[in-house]
Amino acid sequence: MRLNDNRRPWGADGAKLAYEQREVIRREVEQSHVQLVLSLGNAIHGGKTPLITASDAEETLQGGGRIVRDNASREPLLRRLVEIQTQRLMKFSEPLLETSLSRLADPDAFKGDAHNALNKSLREAWGLANDIRQRSGAQWWASRVADTNFNPYPLLPEAVRKDMEARRAKGTREDSLRQSIGSLAGRKGFQIPLEELKRVRQRHAEITARRGLLTYDVQPAECVRWFREALADSEGDALRAEIVGATIEALLNSRKADRFVAFYELTSFFVADIGVENVPAPLRKQFLGALGEAATALTAKEPSKAVFLQAIQAEAEEDPAAAVKAEQAAMSAAYQIVARVREEATPTDTFPASELEGLSVLSVDNSTEFHLLVFYKGPENFFLACRPYRKLSAVLKDGEYEIAVIAPSGAISPYHGKVALKGKWQKSNYTVDRSDQDRDLFNRSSAAHGEYVLARAPRDAGGFQVDARTGKVTKAD
Numbered sequence: 001m002r003l004n005d006n007r008r009p010w011g012a013d014g015a016k017l018a019y020e021q022r023e024v025i026r027r028e029v030e031q032s033h034v035q036l037v038l039s040l041g042n043a044i045h046g047g048k049t050p051l052i053t054a055s056d057a058e059e060t061l062q063g064g065g066r067i068v069r070d071n072a073s074r075e076p077l078l079r080r081l082v083e084i085q086t087q088r089l090m091k092f093s094e095p096l097l098e099t100s101l102s103r104l105a106d107p108d109a110f111k112g113d114a115h116n117a118l119n120k121s122l123r124e125a126w127g128l129a130n131d132i133r134q135r136s137g138a139q140w141w142a143s144r145v146a147d148t149n150f151n152p153y154p155l156l157p158e159a160v161r162k163d164m165e166a167r168r169a170k171g172t173r174e175d176s177l178r179q180s181i182g183s184l185a186g187r188k189g190f191q192i193p194l195e196e197l198k199r200v201r202q203r204h205a206e207i208t209a210r211r212g213l214l215t216y217d218v219q220p221a222e223c224v225r226w227f228r229e230a231l232a233d234s235e236g237d238a239l240r241a242e243i244v245g246a247t248i249e250a251l252l253n254s255r256k257a258d259r260f261v262a263f264y265e266l267t268s269f270f271v272a273d274i275g276v277e278n279v280p281a282p283l284r285k286q287f288l289g290a291l292g293e294a295a296t297a298l299t300a301k302e303p304s305k306a307v308f309l310q311a312i313q314a315e316a317e318e319d320p321a322a323a324v325k326a327e328q329a330a331m332s333a334a335y336q337i338v339a340r341v342r343e344e345a346t347p348t349d350t351f352p353a354s355e356l357e358g359l360s361v362l363s364v365d366n367s368t369e370f371h372l373l374v375f376y377k378g379p380e381n382f383f384l385a386c387r388p389y390r391k392l393s394a395v396l397k398d399g400e401y402e403i404a405v406i407a408p409s410g411a412i413s414p415y416h417g418k419v420a421l422k423g424k425w426q427k428s429n430y431t432v433d434r435s436d437q438d439r440d441l442f443n444r445s446s447a448a449h450g451e452y453v454l455a456r457a458p459r460d461a462g463g464f465q466v467d468a469r470t471g472k473v474t475k476a477d
Contacts, residue, residue: 042080058084062136071146071182078140079196085132086200093125097206101246104213107253115214122211129204133192134185137200141192142182148174152181155193160184191233198235205233209243216250220265227269244274248283251290260294264305267291267312268371268408272387276316288316292326299333307333308408311373311385331383334375338404338416346403346419346426353423356395356473359461360421363393363471365429367447370412372430375404384455386430391448393471395457395464398422405430427471 042057061081068074099118103109110118145152153161164177184190191201212226227243234240247270254263270276279287295309310330317323354361366372366386374384378401386392398421405415412432419426429446451468463476 071143072148073143075140075143075147078136078143081136082132082140082196085128085136086196089125089128089132089200089203092128093203093207096121096125096210099210101209101213101242102249104210105216105246105249105253107217107257110214119211119214122207122214126204126207126211129200129207132200133197133204137192137194137197138185141185141194141197144194145178145182148178152178152193156181157190189232201233202235202239205230205239208233209239209246213246213250216262216266220262224265224269228273231273240274244278245280247274248279248287252283252286255290255293258297260297261302261305263290263294264298264302264309264408267294267309271312271385272371276312279316284316284318288313288322291316295329302410303333303337304406304410304414305408307337307406308371308373311383314383315385327383330373331375331377331381334373334383334404334406334414335377335402337406338414341414341416343402344415344417346417348420348422348424348426351421351424351426354425354473356423356475358398358423359395359458360398360423361393361395361425361471361473363391363425363427363452365391365427365446365448367429367431368407370407370409370432373406373408374428374430375406377402377404380458382456389448390450391452391471392455393452393466393473394455395461395473396421397458397461407432425472 058081061077061084064077068077096118144150153164156164160181164181167180168174168177185192208226209230212223212230215226216223227247230243231240247266251263251266251270254260254266270279291309291313295306295313298306298309307330310326310333314323314326314330317326362374362376362384364372364374364384364386366389369388371388372386374386376382376384376396379397379399382394382396384392384394400418400420403415403417403419405417407414415430429448431447452466452471453468454464454466454473457464457473464473465476466473
């Protein structure tokens with residue numbers, strides 16, 4: 001039967017077929033095609049066909065799916081493709097995971113040919129896992145969603161689900177909604193919510209962490225990027241705990257090797273993504289000692305990084321006297337850095353009232369990819385450590401303050417200012433100014449996300465609470 005001849009569909013008797021008839025016939029032919037390709041792919045994968053390798057099963061399923069027009073009809077082929085690829089990934093990567101992160105934290109464990117061979121295998125395994133997630137897995141998700149018998153809505157993140165419900169209420173058709181849901185797999189940050197792909201995502205994270213640590217010795221910033229990706233993809237606490245232990249070991253090894261710039265890079269990751277409070281107790285004393293040594297070593301050539309490490313030491317110290325000493329050292333070094341920077345006066349007449357007697361409030365949005373240290377010197381002397389793209393609020397006594405804002409990156413100029421606060425609420429959104437001929441020079445909108453947290457308050461002023469959404473601080477009930 002000819003289904004299409006120069007866009008004129010005819011039946012066997014020469015009569016023109018109605019559109020509905022053509023669609024029924026097309027689906028029947030496609031379903032027969034799917035079953036045929038699926039049987040062939042399974043036969044190849046099972047080694048039942050001579051002179052054809054098992055990898056050709058994947059090509060057969062991929063090719064068979066490409067000529068099926070109906071997305072939902074492709075689902076059996078794509079499901080089987082993902083199954084075969086996942087089996088191959090697990091088999092290939094299992095020996096690689098026998099190399100623990102703890103062993104990779106030792107820079108002498110893999111050198112020369114051994115390093116290159118492991119790196120090559122990890123890249124290959126990572127590429128296969130990524131291909132499943134970004135291509136075949138994403139296509140499978142879209143085909144599942146296209147099937148009206150499958151209900152994807154309970155699997156969606158709450159924000160996405162509410163968005164789809166709002167669009168439906170405005171009259172968006174179900175097929176359009178499902179098409180949008182299917183395309184979510186291509187968006188950054190969206191995890192395909194299919195149980196079969198969770199194993200792939202976890203294995204991807206385990207491989208990514210190893211790739212990161214293998215690059216630490218020569219590219220510490222790249223190691224941090226890989227670690228962040230691994231933490232974002234991992235489920236459960238096992239891999240996170242392994243990354244924590246390996247990071248501390250790598251930091252201490254950097255201390256032994258006097259590689260303090262690399263030490264700073266990994267410390268900045270640890271502070272932002274894990275938290276200094278999670279340093280294992282048996283290693284805390286060594287870690288604090290390493291922070292001090294690294295700060296001293298970097299003071300001459302990388303003073304901003306040295307200030308950052310001193311500030312982290314002040315936060316992490318359990319001994320109050322040692323914490324005060326580290327804080328004073330950080331503040332002294334910070335104001336030395338900004339001494340040559342022109343001081344800017346901050347007008348406060350437009351600031352809203354703090355509504356706290358004798359006290360003012362600071363709300364800080366860090367709209368940068370860097371750690372920021374915000375120092376205040378006046379009736380109170382203190383600093384605020386604001387993580388990348390995070391928000392915080394603080395309470396301070398009224399008065400005149402000198403401000404220093406330091407980013408550990410030496411490429412970013414510090415800020416030096418002065419402000420007189422009396423019952424005011426100062427809101428600051430810190431950005432990095434970049435010159436670019438192809439777009440607007442500055443973007444002042446806040447890129448910070450998450451909730452406001454209360455970073456500090458005068459010890460003799462009582463208790464406070466912060467509105468997580470606005471940053472406004474009020475007296476605790």
